Amino acid sequence: MFAKVKSQGLFGLSSFDVFVEADTSNGLPRFDLVGLPDAAVKESRERVRASIKNCGFTFPISRITVNIAPADIKKEGAVYDLPILIAILCASRQLTGNFDDYSFIGELSLNGEIRSARGVLPMVIQAAKSGVGSVFVPFDNAFEASVVDGIDVLPAKNIFEVISHLKGEKLIEPVYRASFEEEYTEELDFSDVKGQSEAKRALEIAAAGGHNCLMIGAPGTGKSMLAKRIGSILPEMTFDEKIETTKIYSVAGELRRGQRLVSRRPFRSPHHTVSAQGLTGGGSSPKPGEISLSNNGVLFLDEFPEFDRRAKEALRQPLEDGKVTVTRAAGAVTYPANIMLVAAMNPCPCGYMGHPTRECTCTEAAKKRYRDKVSGPLLDRIDIHIEVPAVDYEQLSGKQKEESSEEIRKRVNAARAVQNERFKGTGITCNAKMTPRATRKYCVLSEDADSMLKASFDSMGLSARAYDKILRVARTIADLEGSEIIELPHIAEAVQYRSLDRKYWR
Numbered sequence: 001m002f003a004k005v006k007s008q009g010l011f012g013l014s015s016f017d018v019f020v021e022a023d024t025s026n027g028l029p030r031f032d033l034v035g036l037p038d039a040a041v042k043e044s045r046e047r048v049r050a051s052i053k054n055c056g057f058t059f060p061i062s063r064i065t066v067n068i069a070p071a072d073i074k075k076e077g078a079v080y081d082l083p084i085l086i087a088i089l090c091a092s093r094q095l096t097g098n099f100d101d102y103s104f105i106g107e108l109s110l111n112g113e114i115r116s117a118r119g120v121l122p123m124v125i126q127a128a129k130s131g132v133g134s135v136f137v138p139f140d141n142a143f144e145a146s147v148v149d150g151i152d153v154l155p156a157k158n159i160f161e162v163i164s165h166l167k168g169e170k171l172i173e174p175v176y177r178a179s180f181e182e183e184y185t186e187e188l189d190f191s192d193v194k195g196q197s198e199a200k201r202a203l204e205i206a207a208a209g210g211h212n213c214l215m216i217g218a219p220g221t222g223k224s225m226l227a228k229r230i231g232s233i234l235p236e237m238t239f240d241e242k243i244e245t246t247k248i249y250s251v252a253g254e255l256r257r258g259q260r261l262v263s264r265r266p267f268r269s270p271h272h273t274v275s276a277q278g279l280t281g282g283g284s285s286p287k288p289g290e291i292s293l294s295n296n297g298v299l300f301l302d303e304f305p306e307f308d309r310r311a312k313e314a315l316r317q318p319l320e321d322g323k324v325t326v327t328r329a330a331g332a333v334t335y336p337a338n339i340m341l342v343a344a345m346n347p348c349p350c351g352y353m354g355h356p357t358r359e360c361t362c363t364e365a366a367k368k369r370y371r372d373k374v375s376g377p378l379l380d381r382i383d384i385h386i387e388v389p390a391v392d393y394e395q396l397s398g399k400q401k402e403e404s405s406e407e408i409r410k411r412v413n414a415a416r417a418v419q420n421e422r423f424k425g426t427g428i429t430c431n432a433k434m435t436p437r438a439t440r441k442y443c444v445l446s447e448d449a450d451s452m453l454k455a456s457f458d459s460m461g462l463s464a465r466a467y468d469k470i471l472r473v474a475r476t477i478a479d480l481e482g483s484e485i486i487e488l489p490h491i492a493e494a495v496q497y498r499s500l501d502r503k504y505w506r
Contacts (some may be wrong), residue, residue: 209476
């Protein structure tokens with residue numbers, strides 16, 4: 001007998017419709033699985049066989065052929081266990097009915113329990129697009145799947161619950177978006193940082209416009225402390241950004257148990273020993289790397305020069321294009337990489353060049369080797385360069401109250417609201433992501449500002465990319481000030497943030 005049920009497959013962030021077909025016929029007992037399965041899918045034969053027996057059903061003593069269509073796309077992972085089991089029960093007439101309006105996703109244990117799976121969110125989105133009315137998902141994945149409109153998400157702990165629902169004996173209650181609202185409180189606050197008003201101002205501009213930032217300073221000046229608090233001033237994520245980021249975390253298996261959505265902007269801080277593949281993603285079946293896991297958030301690289309050169313240079317394309325393309329034998333996968341890069345480094349190997357009280361012990365050759373670990377093309381892609389000086393005792397011990405993250409965030413949100421209105425319908429998310437055409441259109445300079453930018457361009461020997469980045473930073477500063485036109489003070493401050501590379505890398 002023949003039976004067919006629906007499921008979904010996954011490749012990168014993209015999902016596709018899958019049809020699991022089962023046929024039982026006379027002949028020597030045999031269980032064949034076709035449709036370009038990988039090793040995990042092939043092993044489902046044993047999991048399905050044990051689940052059927054251990055749950056009180058009869059495993060057919062006949063020739064069983066299961067085809068996972070389309071046959072020209074490689075199937076990966078254990079998510080096909082549940083649809084294979086349902087198809088076999090239907091083909092052997094142990095389960096009857098019309099199940100065309102259902103889709104099945106889930107890995108089985110040997111006793112019939114349904115285990116959580118990676119990539120459930122994009123698969124449920126695809127099921128909804130295909131017009132499926134209901135989808136069975138593992139109970140632990142119900143939270144992420146519930147955000148999808150237009151489809152009933154049925155969370156199941158084991159196959160008994162699935163079969164009871166299909167028989168109409170005990171229906172599973174669908175989960176809906178309104179049932180799961182995540183709340184969180186921010187523990188890190190800019191009010192904890194004493195002094196560093198110039199660095200705080202630069203990070204406020206970076207957060208308001210989504211600009212990449214490099215902090216240079218001696219050990220203990222607060223670079224890491226500042227970076228870890230950037231998340232507290234970033235604007236709130238839109239629903240589309242939450243869905244996009246959650247899809248990445250779902251595919252990577254990074255969602256916490258019971259987590260519905262990634263509701264706050266990611267902050268990723270990989271160790272400097274991370275490989276280029278760890279940053280960009282990869283593997284035989286390409287998975288997202290740290291860059292994509294930072295999508296719509298912050299990628300913080302502390303001790304920036306100490307990262308492997310291949311890893312640092314792998315940042316070039318994502319910083320320019322906002323995406324990462326990983327090519328393997330299985331195919332090419334493109335992951336979004338709309339990130340805000342924040343890097344921190346010392347001014348020299350010992351860290352004390354220019355320190356007011358500590359003497360630098362590095363030779364000029366050692367300083368040059370250290371700074372040369374950060375290439376000019378990569379440095380050119382970083383919008384804001386800021387110096388983080390040592391803080392004196394009076395500032396550290398002072399009782400003066402520092403500005404809180406909440407106050408800074410209000411200004412950041414106001415500037416982002418201006419940008420959202422400006423770029424509505426263009427696909428541009430913030431000033432830092434403006435195209436060259438959009439930069440020319442929206443970065444209108446006053447006469448004095450234009451004269452100063454021309455003088456700075458000639459005297460500093462800026463590249464065309466640096467010119468565009470200065471304009472975009474100046475546009476963000478103007479947005480924070482509520483100005484339609486970029487004035488002289490705005491361009492002067494933006495140029496100032498491009499001067500440190502001339503000081504250290506001259």
